[in-house]
Amino acid sequence: MEILSILIPVSLGLGALGLGAFIWALRGRQFEDPKGDAERILSDEWDDRPRPD
Amino acid sequence: MTDLSLPSTSACPACAAAPIAQRVAHAAAPDAIILSLPGVHCAMCITDVERALMARPGVRAARVNLTLKRVTVQAPGLGADDLIPALAAIGYEAHELDPDALSATAADKQGRDLLMRIGIAGFAMMNVMILSVAVWSGADAATRDLFHWISGAIALPTVAFAGQPFFGSAWAALRGGRLGMDVPISLALILATAISLYETTQSGHHAYFDAAVMLCFFLLIGRYLDHRTRAIARSAAAELTALEVPRAHLLCDGGEQVVPIAQLVPGDLIRVRAGGRIPADGEVVEGRSETDRSLLTGETLPMLAEPGTILSAGEVNLSGPLTLRVIAAGKDSSLSRLTALVEAAEAARGRYSSLAERASRAYAPMVHLMAALSLAGWFWATRDLRLSINVAAAVLIITCPCALGLAVPAVVTAASGRLFRRGLLIKDGTALERLSEIDTVVFDKTGTLTMGRPRLAAGDDLPDDLRAVAVSLAAGSSHPLSQAIVAAFPDQQPARIDGIGEYPGQGVSGVWQGRRVSLGRADWLGIIDDDMHRSGSSAWLSIEGQAPRRLDFIDELRPGAADTVHRLRAQGRRVILLSGDRPAAVADVAARLGIGEYHAGIDPIGKAQMVGALGDDGAKVLMVGDGLNDTAALARAHASISPASALDAARVASDVVLTGQDLGAVADALQTARRATARIRENFTISILYNLVAVPVAIAGFATPLLAALAMSASSITVTLNALRLRR
The missing domain is CATH 3.40.50.1000 (HAD superfamily/HAD-like)
Known part of the structure; x- marks a missing residue:
C-alpha cells in the first residue's frame, strides 16, 4: 500500500495539470470562436511562421 | 431589408449547417470597427476577408470570428464606409455594426465564469470518483479513511467554489420568501458535504463527497446551457439593433453633416435622400416626393409629400430628396409614442409561468418534506441521530433535481439550435x-x-413598343414602381427617349418619336382615377395622342x-x-x-x-x-x-x-x-420515474453512495440524450 503515497499525488498532479491547461486556455480567450478555429487549421496562410499578433 | 441567413453556396458540409451565433466576445478596442459578414462560412472566406482588409493601407489588424460571422478591424482613421467596398469587391456582403450596441461583455464574462466552475467541478469529480471506486470495491479500515480524507480535501473547496451560483440564488430566494429549485440543491450540497466530513472524522462507512461534486458538475452544465441560449438570443437581438446605425444628414451653415439621431433637436433642418428612412418627425420645407408608410400603417399606396406635409419617423422616402424641419425627435417622436401602448399591452398579457417554474414549485416542497419526514421517522424508530441524518442526506441527494436542472436547458438548447438553422431566433426562454x-x-x-414590394401585374398586355417606352422611362428612377417595371421586362431593349426628366413625387416624362410620353401618378397626368377600389397600386403611361394606359401592381407574396x-x-x-x-x-x-x-x-x-x-x-x-x-x-x-x-x-x-x-x-x-415541449415533459417524467425507484430505497435506509452516484448520472445522461433527439 506504500505505492499509494506515490500514485495518489501523481494522479492528482496529472489532473491538476489538465485543469491548469483548461484555465489557461479559458483565460487566453481560446473558446471565443470554436468554429473559426476549426476552419483556420485548413488554411495554409500562416504555415511557415506564426501570425504576428 | 436585411437577410441575415444568406444561403450558403459552399459544398462543404460543415459550412452548410449555419452555426449558432455565440456569445459576443470582443475585447473591442475603442476605435475598432465591427462588420457583420452574413456570407462567411469556411476557411477560404476567413483568409479572403482578412487578406483583403489587411491589403488596405491603414488597416492594422483584421480578425474574422466565424462563429459570430463578424470581423473586427483595427484601423485608426478609417471608417466602415472605407472597408465595406473592399469586401464587396471580393463578393462579401458586409454591414456596419454599432460597437456600443454590442455591449455584451458582462454576459461573456459570466459565461467564462460558469465554464471555469464546470472545469473545476469536472476535475474534482474525476479524482474523487477514482478514490470512491476504490472504496466501493472494498477498500476498508485505514485505506478507506485515507481515501475519504483525500476526497474531502478535494471536494470541500470544490463545492465551496463551484456551488456559489446555487448558494447565491438560493439565498436570494429564501430572502424573498420563496422556495426555488436552488434551495434544495444548496441544502443537498451542504448537508452531503457536512455529513460526509463528520462520517470521515468518525471513520464511517459512507461518504457522499462524489455525489456532492457530481451534483455540482451536472447542474452547472444545465446552468451553462441555459446561460448560453439566453446569451445567443441576446447577442443576436443586439446585432439586429446594431445593424441600423441611426444617423441623420443635418444641414448647417450651407454644409451637410452626418450626426446620430439622438443629437437632433426640433427646428433642425435635415436632408433625407430618396430611398432613405425618415429619422425624425418633421415638416417638409423643400422638395417633392412620395413616402411609403407601410411600416407605420400597413398602407401600401405611396403618399404624396410636398412642402407643408408632416411626415413621421419610420416612413421611407421614395423618389426625390426632401428637406425636413424637425418637429419632434428621439423620445418624443411618433415612433416612441407607441411605447406606452406596447407597455400597456405587455401588462395585459400577464406573466407566463414556465413548465420548469411550475415543476419546481410542486417539487421543492416535496423534497424538503420527504427529507424531513425520513429524518423524523428514523429518529423516532432508532433514536440514532447520526443514522437519521445520514438517511435524510441520502434522500436529499437522490431527490435532488439534478435531471430536472438539465431537463429544460438541454431541450431548449437543442430546439433553438435547430430553429436557428431554419432562420428563427428565439429571443425569450419561455417562447x-x-x-x-x-x-x-x-x-x-x-x-x-x-x-411590401410591388410587382407589375399583367405586363404581357402591354404592346412591345410601349413596353420599350415604359422600361426606358422607368430605368432612370429609383421609385419602387419604376423598379418593378424594369424588373418585369428584364430582356426588353429600352426605346430611345430624349430629354427624360423625373418630377419627384409625380412621375417621369420625356420625348419619344416626337411625342411627349409620361409615366406617373393619375392626378399628375390629369386622369380621374379612384385607387381605393383596386387591390394594388397603379401608375399611368401616357403617350401624346393615345388613350393613357393603366399599369397595375400587386404586392408580391x-x-x-x-x-x-x-x-x-x-x-x-x-x-x-x-x-x-x-x-x-x-x-x-x-x-x-x-x-x-x-x-x-x-x-x-x-x-x-x-x-x-x-x-x-x-x-x-x-x-x-x-x-x-x-x-x-x-x-x-x-x-x-x-x-x-x-x-x-x-x-x-x-x-x-x-x-x-x-x-x-x-x-x-x-x-x-x-416537439420540444413534449420532450421537456418526457424529461420530467424520466426524472420522476428515477425518483420513484430510488427514493423508497433511500428512505428505507439502503441507499449507498454508489446507488446515489448511479441514479444521478444515469438520469442526467438519459435526459440529455432525450433532448438531443430533437436535433434530428
Missing part, C-alpha cells in the same frame, strides 16, 4: 413553450405575408406564405389576417392565400384589442407582424414572431425573429416547439 400552445395565428399583411397558411390550417389552427390597408388590397391577399377570416383598415389600437379579445375568449394567439402598427398586438399576443426586416420596435416586442425571407419557418417553429 418555445408558449409557441407550442398556439391555436390561432394572426398575420399582418404588408411586410409579413407580402414582401413572401416566399412560403401560401404554403405556411395551408400548413397551419391543415394542422387545425385558425388563421386570421389583420391589416391597416384598404379593404380591396386585404381581400385580394386573403383570396390569394385562402384565408377566410380577414379585417381591413384596423389601426394599431384596434389590432391590439382584437388580439386581446381573442385571448380573453381562451384562444392562444400567435401574432406575426412587422410594422409599428403591429407592435402593441405583438406584445399583447400569447407569442409573437416578426421578420428581421421589421422595425426595431416590433422586433423588440416579439419573442421570435425570422432572419430569412421564407415564411415557411413559422409553421416549422410551431411544430418544433410542440
Whole structure:
C-alpha cells in the first residue's frame, strides 16, 4: 500500500495539470470562436511562421 | 431589408449547417470597427476577408470570428464606409455594426465564469470518483479513511467554489420568501458535504463527497446551457439593433453633416435622400416626393409629400430628396409614442409561468418534506441521530433535481439550435413553450405575408413598343414602381427617349418619336382615377395622342406564405389576417392565400384589442407582424414572431425573429416547439420515474453512495440524450 503515497499525488498532479491547461486556455480567450478555429487549421496562410499578433 | 441567413453556396458540409451565433466576445478596442459578414462560412472566406482588409493601407489588424460571422478591424482613421467596398469587391456582403450596441461583455464574462466552475467541478469529480471506486470495491479500515480524507480535501473547496451560483440564488430566494429549485440543491450540497466530513472524522462507512461534486458538475452544465441560449438570443437581438446605425444628414451653415439621431433637436433642418428612412418627425420645407408608410400603417399606396406635409419617423422616402424641419425627435417622436401602448399591452398579457417554474414549485416542497419526514421517522424508530441524518442526506441527494436542472436547458438548447438553422431566433426562454400552445395565428399583411414590394401585374398586355417606352422611362428612377417595371421586362431593349426628366413625387416624362410620353401618378397626368377600389397600386403611361394606359401592381407574396397558411390550417389552427390597408388590397391577399377570416383598415389600437379579445375568449394567439402598427398586438399576443426586416420596435416586442425571407419557418417553429415541449415533459417524467425507484430505497435506509452516484448520472445522461433527439 506504500505505492499509494506515490500514485495518489501523481494522479492528482496529472489532473491538476489538465485543469491548469483548461484555465489557461479559458483565460487566453481560446473558446471565443470554436468554429473559426476549426476552419483556420485548413488554411495554409500562416504555415511557415506564426501570425504576428 | 436585411437577410441575415444568406444561403450558403459552399459544398462543404460543415459550412452548410449555419452555426449558432455565440456569445459576443470582443475585447473591442475603442476605435475598432465591427462588420457583420452574413456570407462567411469556411476557411477560404476567413483568409479572403482578412487578406483583403489587411491589403488596405491603414488597416492594422483584421480578425474574422466565424462563429459570430463578424470581423473586427483595427484601423485608426478609417471608417466602415472605407472597408465595406473592399469586401464587396471580393463578393462579401458586409454591414456596419454599432460597437456600443454590442455591449455584451458582462454576459461573456459570466459565461467564462460558469465554464471555469464546470472545469473545476469536472476535475474534482474525476479524482474523487477514482478514490470512491476504490472504496466501493472494498477498500476498508485505514485505506478507506485515507481515501475519504483525500476526497474531502478535494471536494470541500470544490463545492465551496463551484456551488456559489446555487448558494447565491438560493439565498436570494429564501430572502424573498420563496422556495426555488436552488434551495434544495444548496441544502443537498451542504448537508452531503457536512455529513460526509463528520462520517470521515468518525471513520464511517459512507461518504457522499462524489455525489456532492457530481451534483455540482451536472447542474452547472444545465446552468451553462441555459446561460448560453439566453446569451445567443441576446447577442443576436443586439446585432439586429446594431445593424441600423441611426444617423441623420443635418444641414448647417450651407454644409451637410452626418450626426446620430439622438443629437437632433426640433427646428433642425435635415436632408433625407430618396430611398432613405425618415429619422425624425418633421415638416417638409423643400422638395417633392412620395413616402411609403407601410411600416407605420400597413398602407401600401405611396403618399404624396410636398412642402407643408408632416411626415413621421419610420416612413421611407421614395423618389426625390426632401428637406425636413424637425418637429419632434428621439423620445418624443411618433415612433416612441407607441411605447406606452406596447407597455400597456405587455401588462395585459400577464406573466407566463414556465413548465420548469411550475415543476419546481410542486417539487421543492416535496423534497424538503420527504427529507424531513425520513429524518423524523428514523429518529423516532432508532433514536440514532447520526443514522437519521445520514438517511435524510441520502434522500436529499437522490431527490435532488439534478435531471430536472438539465431537463429544460438541454431541450431548449437543442430546439433553438435547430430553429436557428431554419432562420428563427428565439429571443425569450419561455417562447418555445408558449409557441407550442398556439391555436390561432394572426398575420399582418404588408411586410409579413407580402414582401411590401410591388410587382407589375399583367405586363404581357402591354404592346412591345410601349413596353420599350415604359422600361426606358422607368430605368432612370429609383421609385419602387419604376423598379418593378424594369424588373418585369428584364430582356426588353429600352426605346430611345430624349430629354427624360423625373418630377419627384409625380412621375417621369420625356420625348419619344416626337411625342411627349409620361409615366406617373393619375392626378399628375390629369386622369380621374379612384385607387381605393383596386387591390394594388397603379401608375399611368401616357403617350401624346393615345388613350393613357393603366399599369397595375400587386404586392408580391413572401416566399412560403401560401404554403405556411395551408400548413397551419391543415394542422387545425385558425388563421386570421389583420391589416391597416384598404379593404380591396386585404381581400385580394386573403383570396390569394385562402384565408377566410380577414379585417381591413384596423389601426394599431384596434389590432391590439382584437388580439386581446381573442385571448380573453381562451384562444392562444400567435401574432406575426412587422410594422409599428403591429407592435402593441405583438406584445399583447400569447407569442409573437416578426421578420428581421421589421422595425426595431416590433422586433423588440416579439419573442421570435425570422432572419430569412421564407415564411415557411413559422409553421416549422410551431411544430418544433410542440416537439420540444413534449420532450421537456418526457424529461420530467424520466426524472420522476428515477425518483420513484430510488427514493423508497433511500428512505428505507439502503441507499449507498454508489446507488446515489448511479441514479444521478444515469438520469442526467438519459435526459440529455432525450433532448438531443430533437436535433434530428
